[in-house]
Amino acid sequence: MEEQASPERNQAALIARETHASESETPTTRDRWTNLLIAFPILLLFSYLGIALSRQSQGVATIWFTNGMLFSIVITRPRNTWWRYFIIGFLADTLADRFWGDPFRLSAGVAFANFIEVISSTLILTRWFGHPLNLSRRRPLLGFLLVAVIGATAITSALGASWTLLFVNAGPWLSLFRAWYLGDILGMAIMAPLLFILLRPGFFDMLRLPNLPKTLLYLFVPAIATFLVFTHNQDPLIFFIFPALLLVVFRLGFPGAALTIFIVACISIRLTATGHGPLMLIGSSMLHRIVVAQIFLAVAIFTAFPVAALLEDRKALQHSLEASEAKYRTLANADSLTGLANRRAFDARLDAEWRHALALRQPLAVLLIDVDHFKSYNDTHGHLSGDRCLRHIAEAISTNLYRATDTAARFGGEEFTVILPGTDIEEALTIAETLRQAVAAMRLPHSGNTCGSIQTISIGVASTIPAADEPPLSLLKSCDEALYFAKQQGRNQVKAASAIPHTTDLEDAEPTAPQLP
Structure with a gap:
């Protein structure tokens, strides 16, 4: 699945845009006013529907939509825009009542009661559980059910019932309060979570x-x-x-x-x-x-x-x-200094690639890399510089491996290794030479290197088609012998295990001139 930003990250980005927007006519400002212009007719429509439902149900406020809707909108908006939404909510409720023929004073008083419900719920819950409020998490949701659904709706219902009885003979206060309260509870409890999830990117x-x-x-x-x-x-x-x-x-x-x-x-x-x-x-x-x-x-x-x-x-x-x-x-499984795979990861990967190559009868190659005269580098430049040198070399190795199946690892100390699945000896030698030249091209100063005044590497290469009666370490042993031969021949070069004249005569082999880039 394509990576998507979490809801919290989206809200944080929105808050940053709203907070730092200037008062001039910027795109963010236009977005704010566009959102308000969209929200107002929607709130007006649902206020009208809530009143219509109550008139069709013998005066019972079956479900009051707008308080829950306004609350869910506000808790996902930047704080400095809240007052705009509170105002349009108040206006929407007032106008909806006026459309049904209620007096202005009655309409405005009822709208003010709804205003108290939304603003008190918003301020209390965002103070307790942070902003933006996440209604899908257990603690904020339980707080929402207790504060907004049970508490704030009770206050609004009491205020609304009391104000209504000043203008209309709607029966006993307790009956009016109960009818209002249950409708308000349902509206807040249903509409706020519903609109909240509709505004979430993942819904x-x-x-x-x-x-x-x-x-x-x-x-x-x-x-x-x-x-x-x-x-x-x-x-x-x-x-x-x-x-x-x-x-x-x-x-x-x-x-x-x-x-x-x-x-x-x-x-x-x-x-x-x-x-x-x-x-x-x-x-x-x-x-x-x-x-x-x-x-x-x-x-x-x-x-x-x-x-x-x-x-x-x-x-x-x-x-x-x-x-x-x-x-x-x-x-x-990572080496803390270079970021490459460590020895544990290398051993596991070599074993897995060996079994895979054995099953498919494909070649498997390994490169063993030694940083030339690294002890002398540390003695000359210090251990911190030595760590930087190893990191540079690790980067040169990893950035010059272009196949996802190739694995570079720090073998230990100043030695690195590369596993090359499905690679024969000729291709492995080509890759090894590319790595040797990449390190030399960095021209890291090293006055103690007998191969020149820059840091170089020596590489041993081995490739084989695994046999059932051979362990993976046999390939690594051949690679180690090839590396030893490269060092005996003067360093800063690549040698294949198949090119070694006689393994037992390595110490007698005549060194060749080092290869410089």
Whole structure:
């Protein structure tokens, strides 16, 4: 999968752009006003729909959409833009009430109550859990359910009910508060997480074409279960919905849970309001039935969301552990000085490549590289300079290996090695010569080198088609003998194991003139 920026990184980038944007007409400023212009009609529309639902349900505020929507928008925006969204939310609620014919003072008072709910939830939760607020994590979600869904909605419902009774005879205060409170709870608990996941970059992954059939299948299960339960008037079968809901939670996680709750809410409230479903068994008013439907949805929310958030936390922990394991596995197999593979990684890779070449009957080559007169380099230039020299040589080796299957490693001290799968002796000698010239071309000063005044390397090369009765170390032994022969012949050169006259006569071999680049 193509690497994508996490939601936290996207939010941080957005905050940086918003915070440092000037007041002039920059693209960021235009984006801000564009977002506001898009948000206002949407909030106005859903305020109107919320009022329409209440008028169709005998005055019960079945579900109030806009507070949850505005809250989810604000918690993902930079702090210095919050006041703009609070203002458009207030205006949207006020205008929606005015469209229905309510007096301005009543409309403005109700909108102010909603304003208190959103701003108090935003300020408290972002102070406790940081900004931007991540509703898919367990602790922020539990805080959201307690502060925004239970606490702030109670304050708003009390203020709204009290203000409404100043202008309209809407019955007992407690009944009005209860109807308002349950509708507000559902709106905040359903719409805030739903819009939050819609604004997350990763949400639409489950709607991409490869994942879409599975997603639709899992969403279909609770949808059809809810439809069947709420079209059956004879028996109270609401409990059948919960296994289907938990199936989605475990399969699609928090995004699926938020989307499913929304689907279940739409189906159950609509069918209940039109006189269908098990709640018709309640021998009471429609108001009472809708209140019970709201309580059912609240229980579903408080069941599904904590489980989904816990699963998100476990998934995040698993990814963190996998990343840490990969990091430490890399560190365990890497040489701390040069960044190449270390001796442990080299041994494991040589064994694996030997078995692979044995199975395919392909050649396997190894280069063994020695830094010429490195002790003299350390004595002359110091050990810190010696470390820099080794890092330069390691870089020259790694950058001149062009195949992904080739492995460069630090063998130990001033020795390096390269594993070349599928490489015969001629190709291996060519690669070795390229590495020797690359190191010499760096022209690292070394006055103690008998091959000249620059740092050079000697390379032993061996290649073979593995045999079942031979160990991988046999190839390494041949490579070591070739390196020893190259050093005996004057250093700064490449020698193949096959070019050694007699292994037992290496000490008697006459040195040749060193090869300079």
